[in-house]
Amino acid sequence: MPFLEQENYAQFIDSIDTFLLDCDGVIWHGTHVLDGIRELLALLRSKGKRLLFVTNNSTNSRKSYLKKFTKLGIEASEDEIFGSAYAAACYVSQILKFPKDKKVYVCGMSGIAEELASEGINYCGVDEDNDNLKEMSEMGTVKNDPDVGAVLFGFDLNINYKKLAKAFTYLHHNPECHFLATNSDLTFPAGGTVYPGTGALLSALSAPLQRKPTVLGKPEKTMLDVIVAKYHLDRDRTCMVGDRLDTDILFGQSGNLKTLLVMTGVTSHDQLEKSAIQPDYYIEKLADLNNH
Structure with missing residues (x-):
């Protein structure tokens, strides 16, 4: 060793x-x-x-992470912080050169939204879909949106069936829709143990699609x-x-x-x-x- x-x-x-x-x-x-x-x-x-x-960890933007560093008494600057949310935003804006008339559907938390906004990328999802479907009769409300040009999946404490159904629908009906993930970590450490990570949640989407996302983190x-x-x-x-x-x-x-x-x-x-x-x-x- x-x-x-x-x-x-x-x-x-x-x-x-x-x-x-x-x-x-x-x-x-x-x-x-x-x-x-x-x-x-x-x-x-x-x-x-x-x-x-x-x-x-995609739950926080660089600006939010800096607040955590400061609170914990660790010297850092925003320029020294590279989260997978920032990497995803850079990829969408600089590599994909995402069209201004398209939007990214986000299964994730505020960190991703903040970084996409900082790069001038239109997005939807995030907190607006935290209210889950209540019964099967509501399934018909989930319809394809041709304006969604990418689905970006990150860690989400509020993941639910509504979010998965929307993400699946956009990717299933539009093969040109980009499938992106901030990371594929199956677990993450917290509280002296480990818990299911982004990769574990992501499998609920990638498995039925039979499609692997472009992973943008480590x-x-x-x-x-x-x-x-x-x-x-x-x-x-x-x-x-x-x-x-x-x-x-x-x-x-x-x-x-x-x-x-x-x-x-x-x-x-x-x-x-x-x-x-x-x-x-x-x-x-x-x-x-x-x-x-």
Whole structure:
């Protein structure tokens, strides 16, 4: 196992200019900042390291995330935060060059809506469909809308049958309608355990469609391409730090970055030992790097 030994901490830090840091399971658990993280991040900044916070959580916009960082006493700027909601908005506006007369139907929360709005993208869905269908006779109210040019699926605490039926209808009746997802994480860590993630909810839509969405968060390279282009990163001196092998570590590997796995989130030691995806290094907790 590629365990990062304490005597190698200083050399490892010196070899990196930019740290891409996952948030859930690396920096915090929910609203609890992991022990020693504030001090470790301050140390890295004092050494001139660039810190970028890269998360698959689409529930918040960069502006909302910044409020969380501030509330938790973690130094950050909006430019240092890259969420999957922002990556999705950039993809729709810059890659798809989405037509002004079309709109995106969103199964997700306010973070996606805010980022789409910041890119000048018309959207519908989100909170307006939180009221679920009450009985089967209401199924006829779900009809195709030719103005919907894309369905964007993200984590949604208010997911219901009405939202799934609308998303399915738009995609089923219009093969040219883009099918997008902020991420495909099956679980996420919170409260000392894990819960079903976006990927679990997404399967309720992708399975009946027999169609896979374009995934815009980790481990796909869309988000990384935006980050590398914006900051002109030297990939050889950039490290992706995360708690998931199939998203964070694979994300770093696909972008030819160094990778560091922390054991404070989703991945167990047993899973690490058995997985075909292996990081360059792993460490028990990120704050350990402060003990060099």
